[in-house]
Amino acid sequence: MTSLANQLGPLRAPGTPTPAAPAHAYDLGLLVLRLALGLTMAAHGAQKLFGWFGGGGIDGTGQFFAASGYPSPKSFAVVAGLSETLGGLGLVLGLLTPLAAAAVAGTLVNAIAVKWGGGFFAPQGIEYELLIALGAVALALTGPGRIAVDRFLPGLRSHRLGYGVGAVVLGVVVAAITLLLRK
Template sequence: MAYDRRDRAIFGATSATTATHDVGLLVLRLVVGLTMAAHGTQKLFGWFDGPGFTATGKGFSMSGYPAGQAMAAIAGLSETLGGLGLALGFLTPLAGAALTGTFINVLAVRGLSTYFAPKGVELESVLFTAVVALTLTGPGRFSVDHLLPVLRESRPRYAVLGLVLGAVAGFVVLLIRD
């Protein structure tokens, strides 16, 4: 804790600044995490006017993935559990890994030729950037991870490892796509 106080003193951060920082991270985590969890439940259960599991599996098959149903399960679970983990600030590096792998595939399938809506990837790019930023900065004090000393003390190492794991998994899944 002494290091944190010295660091804050050097950069002029006050306890009010630190509190607003943590509240800002909480708001961002909740919006991005719950958005991703909702997308996952659209795939898995058809909630929120989503396509549901069977249609999502067919969509994966049409996009060149083998075993469309298995890919629908992987994508749906990655988005749902990764989104909930991000929203709660629970195992944030693993949540970031799950969502990173998902976004690599989303961007590859959608293509990068058009950025803006209706056929562009602007929303996906913003959400992916927010996931990377939250994984690297950490979830803040108002999170489950704050209660886990191993994640509080070694945040940079676990954050980078989580993003690398997600990128590797995402590219491996892309390699099996036709």
């Protein structure tokens, strides 16, 4: 039996770059999670923005937002559609992952608030929205893994927990402000 220290590998001082290594199972797992969440959210955004995949487009989504009590419903439809599309594509690429994840999570906080009271389980409940929101939060906190564009960006080569926490807080604060604007 190996010790926990041997399983975890050598400890590094904070800020010390991680040496380059081949992709591990967790990098592939994070890629699969990013693809699943990112493509799902990008498709939902395309429904809102363009009416693709059976969506309502800006007009239909705007009507839903009006019925849900949002002021300037078409503007909120555009913001939600862009947040979902760009956040989703950011997750797919592993590009600015903490911010992409925050955009997805923040949008879903609003979706959860709108559906609140319908129970937990689908189709009226919030389980789907909660699962995607928490998956996005997990990606913000863990980072995208090494199979990501972030790996090639200065300052994002090695994920820092503080970036993820800051992004999640930003997403929740913006979501809360948005919810305060609802009637």
